[in-house]
Amino acid sequence: MPLTRENIRKQCEFAQQKTQAIVSFVVPEIQDKGRFKDIRIALKDNISLKGYPLQAGSKILEGYQCPYDATIVEKIKQEGGCIVAKTAMDELGMGGSGNNDIHGPVIHPWDASRIPGGSSSGCAALVAVDGADVAVGTDTGDSIRKPASYMGLVGLKPTYGRISRFGIVPYASSMDTVGILARSIEQVESVYDVLKGQDERDLMTFLPKSLEKAPQKKQELLRLAVFDSISEDADPVLKARLQKLIEQLETKQTIKHVQMPQSLLALIDPVYTVIANAEACSNHANLDGLRFGLSSKDQSVENIRSRGFSWEVKKRFLCGAYALHKENQERLFIKAQKIRRKLVDAYASMFTEADIVFSLTTPDVAPLISEYKEDTSIGLSYLKLSNFSGYPSISIPFGHKEGLPFGLHLAAKPCREDLLLKAAKMFSQVIQEMDHV
Amino acid sequence: MYKVHIGIEIHCALRTKAKMFSSAFVTQNQDPNTSLDIIDLALPGYLPTINKKAVEYGILVCDALHCTINPVLRFDRKNYAYPDLPKGFQITQQFYPLGKNGYMMIEGQKIDIERVHLEEDTAKMIHHSQSTLLDFNRCGTPLLEIVSTAQIHSVDQACTYVKSLQQKLIYLGVTQGRMDKGQLRCDVNVSLSQNPSQLGDKVELKNLNSISHIRQALDYEIQRQSLLLDQHKKIEMQTRRFDEKTKRTILLRKKETQKDYRYFPEPNLPVIHLDKSWIQEIIARRPRDPKEILDILKKQGIDEKEAQSLLTQKDLTDFYFAVIKYTERNKDVLHLLLSDVRNQMKSHAISLSDVDPRRFAWIVDQKEENFSTNRIRQWILAFLNGKNVEDQIQKAKDEQPHVSRIEEWIRQVCDANQQSIDDYRQGKKRALSYLVGQVLKVSRGQADPALVQKKLQERLNQEKEEAE
Numbered sequence: 046m047p048l049t050r051e052n053i054r055k056q057c058e059f060a061q062q063k064t065q066a067i068v069s070f071v072v073p074e075i076q077d078k079g080r081f082k083d084i085r086i087a088l089k090d091n092i093s094l095k096g097y098p099l100q101a102g103s104k105i106l107e108g109y110q111c112p113y114d115a116t117i118v119e120k121i122k123q124e125g126g127c128i129v130a131k132t133a134m135d136e137l138g139m140g141g142s143g144n145n146d147i148h149g150p151v152i153h154p155w156d157a158s159r160i161p162g163g164s165s166s167g168c169a170a171l172v173a174v175d176g177a178d179v180a181v182g183t184d185t186g187d188s189i190r191k192p193a194s195y196m197g198l199v200g201l202k203p204t205y206g207r208i209s210r211f212g213i214v215p216y217a218s219s220m221d222t223v224g225i226l227a228r229s230i231e232q233v234e235s236v237y238d239v240l241k242g243q244d245e246r247d248l249m250t251f252l253p254k255s256l257e258k259a260p261q262k263k264q265e266l267l268r269l270a271v272f273d274s275i276s277e278d279a280d281p282v283l284k285a286r287l288q289k290l291i292e293q294l295e296t297k298q299t300i301k302h303v304q305m306p307q308s309l310l311a312l313i314d315p316v317y318t319v320i321a322n323a324e325a326c327s328n329h330a331n332l333d334g335l336r337f338g339l340s341s342k343d344q345s346v347e348n349i350r351s352r353g354f355s356w357e358v359k360k361r362f363l364c365g366a367y368a369l370h371k372e373n374q375e376r377l378f379i380k381a382q383k384i385r386r387k388l389v390d391a392y393a394s395m396f397t398e399a400d401i402v403f404s405l406t407t408p409d410v411a412p413l414i415s416e417y418k419e420d421t422s423i424g425l426s427y428l429k430l431s432n433f434s435g436y437p438s439i440s441i442p443f444g445h446k447e448g449l450p451f452g453l454h455l456a457a458k459p460c461r462e463d464l465l466l467k468a469a470k471m472f473s474q475v476i477q478e479m480d481h482v
Numbered sequence: 483m484y485k486v487h488i489g490i491e492i493h494c495a496l497r498t499k500a501k502m503f504s505s506a507f508v509t510q511n512q513d514p515n516t517s518l519d520i521i522d523l524a525l526p527g528y529l530p531t532i533n534k535k536a537v538e539y540g541i542l543v544c545d546a547l548h549c550t551i552n553p554v555l556r557f558d559r560k561n562y563a564y565p566d567l568p569k570g571f572q573i574t575q576q577f578y579p580l581g582k583n584g585y586m587m588i589e590g591q592k593i594d595i596e597r598v599h600l601e602e603d604t605a606k607m608i609h610h611s612q613s614t615l616l617d618f619n620r621c622g623t624p625l626l627e628i629v630s631t632a633q634i635h636s637v638d639q640a641c642t643y644v645k646s647l648q649q650k651l652i653y654l655g656v657t658q659g660r661m662d663k664g665q666l667r668c669d670v671n672v673s674l675s676q677n678p679s680q681l682g683d684k685v686e687l688k689n690l691n692s693i694s695h696i697r698q699a700l701d702y703e704i705q706r707q708s709l710l711l712d713q714h715k716k717i718e719m720q721t722r723r724f725d726e727k728t729k730r731t732i733l734l735r736k737k738e739t740q741k742d743y744r745y746f747p748e749p750n751l752p753v754i755h756l757d758k759s760w761i762q763e764i765i766a767r768r769p770r771d772p773k774e775i776l777d778i779l780k781k782q783g784i785d786e787k788e789a790q791s792l793l794t795q796k797d798l799t800d801f802y803f804a805v806i807k808y809t810e811r812n813k814d815v816l817h818l819l820l821s822d823v824r825n826q827m828k829s830h831a832i833s834l835s836d837v838d839p840r841r842f843a844w845i846v847d848q849k850e851e852n853f854s855t856n857r858i859r860q861w862i863l864a865f866l867n868g869k870n871v872e873d874q875i876q877k878a879k880d881e882q883p884h885v886s887r888i889e890e891w892i893r894q895v896c897d898a899n900q901q902s903i904d905d906y907r908q909g910k911k912r913a914l915s916y917l918v919g920q921v922l923k924v925s926r927g928q929a930d931p932a933l934v935q936k937k938l939q940e941r942l943n944q945e946k947e948e949a950e
Contacts, residue, residue: 099526109526111527210527331568
């Protein structure tokens, strides 16, 4: 279908009816040149798009209109990308249910009684129902990969620092990573190629000099390892599929098995809770209604912030501030950083003999809304290891259980998106072969 | 009597082009809220960058104050809420300051300097009766914080410390250092104790905009604390401001509890390992400090008092050295600078950066043509005010009679005024003035009076010698 403003609008409206994924309809600029010229792109509503409102799912940003473009938006526009929508998200990225106080929940396109996953919920839902071809969001703990798994999409979280965060509302600065969602690996790859790169406005971006020019080794077999510790408590259907995959792979090569101690894995969530919330409460200290956003002439900053944030977010801020308090810092924040270091070291050691470490992205399909609570099981919390370490990872469609999708998670060493994407394509091939046998 | 312990904290605004963590330009006189980048208003999605020049300036200061320089550059967040702090935190260097364990010699005594670190300035708040206005132009300006230990024991020493440090910073070229413009801010901690080796409870004094304010504030505060201690009352830890009208210090806020700023490393700025050779290069290129310049001036035969007078103004000193590149009359240049130029700068708000040193030197060299000092001064003044003096000078040269003509007129007048010559020889000085007047008359005002006087005197003295 050719790209016209009318078609795009129709597709978006249709998608909106099904998913409630869109918070702002963007007037599409249809270009005739550039690598993205025929691609409809959706942006998570924490990404600055000049001239459009940005709320990041929070009441405190009510009325704020972006006076500038994020670096990634500049790149998209330069390549002729057609931005079609700003999408819904959990408030300030803090949450994984796809629900939000100000515009209601994003609806899972195949089962409205289930959560779509989050916080890039709108992104994933819109791409899943073809309201957009590609969506750009963020992943701080699992926010690209989890919804990708629940909605049968490809979701890439690149190496931390490969894509600029300038112009994007932060959550936890040391873990925030721009991610890409699409229905195919090739599309994710083409978007990643354009978005990656050093940005002088984000000092945490870098050019991996040694690795960019890594000599193109011959078609070597990728060394694969399966992350055993993760799938112990997974749903039997998913577990069985993983086992089948391993057997299929083993016909062609040896698959290593790697682990991390359960006691260490159990610390992922507490460490994340401390570090992410500490960074977040400091990051959002600029949201006070004095220069932009929710404001009222007669009300104090305290009043505005009380009204502007949900209870969930306030709870997280309190937690973060508490961990940074002078009396607590040593045993909470600093301790958490030390444990993070240990987790990262243990994670990295799994890659000494393997190029790719794979596992189930989520232990089950999308949970029912009625049963949903913040899940701290290792089967989900392990996804945060990618953010602690900054290593790149991707979720690709793996299978279905009772009609609902679930994904396969692949991880690689820093800056080896080349191997990661190569592996993703290879695995997809094997998965297809599995189903045709 | 009580021993006085004074510690001084200086915030120095660095004269970089851009701000510390923002790409916006640092401005002085500009309309409010016109020099801003995204981070200065802390708009959603902002990220900090690092101003390399500010780091260079910081290194220069650390070296000048004999600090150990930390080659690993790290920044931290100081979290607190205030309207002049848009991010809700200030980026500073709490855990790893750029320099530490330095010192400055003040009149033979070593004053230890605890730390020197980089941070950013807040916005400017302008209070009105019903509202407060915020100007974010200043927000993000690079600041260097210099903290001394409480080893200063007298008001005089405190003032000398600040003055010396100010001069040092100005001569390093890192700041303009105007206290009245807020480019150099001074907070002073003062405590008294009976036991000289112990520190008392300290009081912080803020809002000290000049050296004389520092002096007056300290004088008052020491007296205030002495009285309390005499009455065996406790000194409450507090912050006081100086009121210049009443010359008293006034309570601003009490310090019951130490505020918790929840310091933690800034996650958006990478830890930077500064190349040691880069640091060395910066230090090697450092400008000369006032003492070194004083030595140079003395070697040029300049009187120490005059040299010190010149050194009180860096722009004047810089200009002096620029001018003497083009002329050898350095003493003439110096005298002009210390008198007319200095005065003109003050009264007419002239900036020497707009004045061409080469042309200035050329004017001074016109003394060669026997023009009087007075005339040179007039031309210099005109030149400073933007007038084109080359034409004037050329005209004067053309009109100026050759020396031989002047000597001819003098001979004429002397031949016709033997009486006056005799009077002069008998000590009547007025006779000389009369003769000068006669020469001017004969030359129809073309001769330069000072030159005529000089030549007349020469001739008369010569004749006198010959006669004896």
